[in-house]
Amino acid sequence: MKRWIGSIVAATLLAGAAACADDDGGAKAGTPAGADSGAQLTLWTRAATESQSKAYAAAYNATHKNQVQVTAYPNEEYPAKLASAAGAKALPDLFASDVVFAPQYASQGLWLDLTDRFDALPFKDKVAPAHVRNGTWKNKVYAVPHTIDMSVMLYNKDLFTKAGLDPEKPPTTLQEFADDARAVDKLGGDVNGTYFGGNCxxxxxxxxWPSVWAAGGDVMNSDGTTSSINGKEMTDVFALYRKLYEEGVAAPAAKDEAGPTWLGALQSGKIGIAPGPAAWLGLIEEKANFKLGVAPISGLTGGESTFVGGDAIGIGATTRNAAAAWDFLSWTLGDEAQVEVIAKGKGVPVRTDLAANKYSQADPRLVKINGLMGKGRTPYAKNFNATYNDPQSPWVTAFRGALYGDAKKSLDDGATALTASLKK
Incomplete structure (x- = not known):
């Protein structure tokens, strides 16, 4: 998202958001009036989350007087669309966003304060803690989890078997991951040991980052204003991936992979083991003629962690349907929605107490994935997108240098540049 969006939004919203929010008579926490009175609710989301947003809405609409209409926008256009709506004080009743943007939107007043409502939920302590933290600004909760995706190791069991590895014993350390990748790579031909997004x-x-966390390290301070990518743990991770690329164990295309063909590389059946989104498990198996295994991402010598990604969702600050909007949000967090909508569709529940359910228990891999949520993290930084996700970000410059150039200088210079960006 462009840096100018924040200034547009903050100036136009903060003064009027609170007054607009209480107009429906049900915006104050604990007021049930109008909760399910037949309101027509608008929900915006990015294309990446469209299917799950629509699944929630369809199930809710079938059993409630309120009706939720979902509109999805292309991922790259979505932040600007929200900024335009905020400037016109015409935000939708509900809108979701990539969870790493949540601190920025919360700080700008784009969502209503949900603190009292959220605190009243009987299962509030079971809602994905990393997501809740990112939806919190100055000790007030503005957004709750909408979808969850986590990073894991995905490995081709057939290639493991051909390489003489035990397909039921995935690596438990990052060093073992590298050794397994090398073993698969020795099969030769068009098979490669691993793959990664080397330009993404x-x-x-x-x-x-999960390998850094698993090793007890970090990449930023707790409030997301100071970078520490030049610390030992991050340096070790880059050194390992750099060596795999230099040895030819990583597929050559990994160097320029910017994201669009990442999934396809793993679907090809020619990659032994690689980190990726847990949500790809089903997508890969749709086309695969090989068996797929799942393992946690580990540190160099052990431990395990995951990046708890996905989308957060809150109530638009200019809504006149706050009570009805919360009725929908609280329903999405409940047992029925999390089990019969999310788990049934092979998704990851946003509640830690529902990780093991009647659908996930049928597939041990899903139990393993779901159980990682409590061990994972969601990075917290107000200026996350410009610092890390943007193709022109200082993060891209830093990690490209660490993987393919002067590693130490790139990480030292990168830490300085990232810190300057985070403080904006």
Missing amino acids: GGCNVFTM
Whole structure:
């Protein structure tokens, strides 16, 4: 998202948001009036989350007087669309966003304060803690989890078997991951040991940072204003991936992978093991003629962690249907929606107490994935997108240098540049 969006939004919203929100008589926490009175609710989301948003809405609409209409926008256009709506004080009743943008939107007043409502939920302590933290600004909750995706190791069991590896024993350390990748790579031909998004900021945040966390390190301070990518743990992770690329174990195309063909590379059946989104499990198996295994992402010598990604959702600050909007949000967090909509569709429930359910228990891989949520993190930084996700971000410059250039200088200079960006 462009840096100018924040200034447009903040100036136009903060003064009028609170007054607009209470107009329906049900905006104050604990007021049930109008909760399911037949309101027509608008919900905006990015294309990446469209299917799950529509699944929630369809199930809710079938059993409620309120009706939720979902509109999805292309991922790259969505932040600007929200900024335009905020400037016109015409935000939708509900809108979701990539969870890493949540601190920025909360700080700008784009969502209503949900603190009292959220605190009243009997299962509030079971709602994905990393997501809730990112939806919190100055100790007030503005957004709740909408969808969850987590990073894991995905490996081709057939290639493991051909390479003489035990397909039921995935690596438990990052060093073992590298050794397994090398073993598969020795099969030769068009088979490669591993793959990664070597020119994709978001891809590497999602898949490499968990190895740092698993090793007990970090990449930023707790309030997301100071970078520490030149610390030992991050340096070790980059050194390992750099060596795999230099040895030819990583597919050559990994160097310039910016994201669009990342999934296709794993679907090809020619990659032994690679970190990626857990949500790809079903997508890969739709086309695969091989068996797929799942393992946690580990640190160099052990531990495990995951990037708890996905989308957060809140009530638009200019809504006149706050009570009805909360009725929908609270319903999405409940048992029925999380089990019969999300888990049934092979998604990850946003509640830690529902990780094991009647659908996930049929597939041990899903139980493993769901159980990682409590061990994972969602990075918290107000200026996350410009610092890390943007193709022109200082993060892309830093990790490209660490993987293919002067590693130490790139990480030292990168930490300085990232810190300057985070403080904006």
